[in-house]
Amino acid sequence: MPMEPCPWCTGFDLYRTYHDTEWGVPLRDDRALFELLILEGAQAGLSWATVLKKRENYRRLFDGFEPAVIARYGDEKVAALLADPGIIRNRAKVAATIQNARSFLALTADGKSFSDFLWQFVGATPRQNQWTTLAEVPAKTAASNAMSKALGQAGFKFVGSTICYAFMQAAGMVNDHLTSCPRHAEVADLA
16 A cells, blocks of 8 residues: 555645654654643634644744743733734633633642643553554544543633644644654654
């Protein structure tokens, strides 16, 4: 069987580059995981392509996704964000980003790693799935349900189970590259 990339990554170069270099690579950096969780929440009701095209604007406008900075945003900053077409201008999602920064700081105040908190839902090791078609890939799992519940209890917003599963895929907690995709084996070797 010829090796072909996952069929969802076609359409434009940025999507393919993201698939070939980032998606599914195990991510353990606290700040980078926070950024990814925020961006996955921003995707709610939209496509990942929409968020990916705006990612650099998000990084610039949200101060490099530094939780300590975002947690201090006030009305003036919120108004500026909602006026900027470089991001998805949704008041609830902007408010959730600020709340999530505060929740991140509370969760890690005692020195606990955000990475360790998130990776506990897969036993700290990426799950190596063996999907052969996109139809087999779930939208959520028991692990994403548990992550969603724990994040919600910690005060995070826009962290439903489907968002958490997309986050787990992107952060490499689960290897959901199809087995026919060359990245499946490459990502598995990174585990």
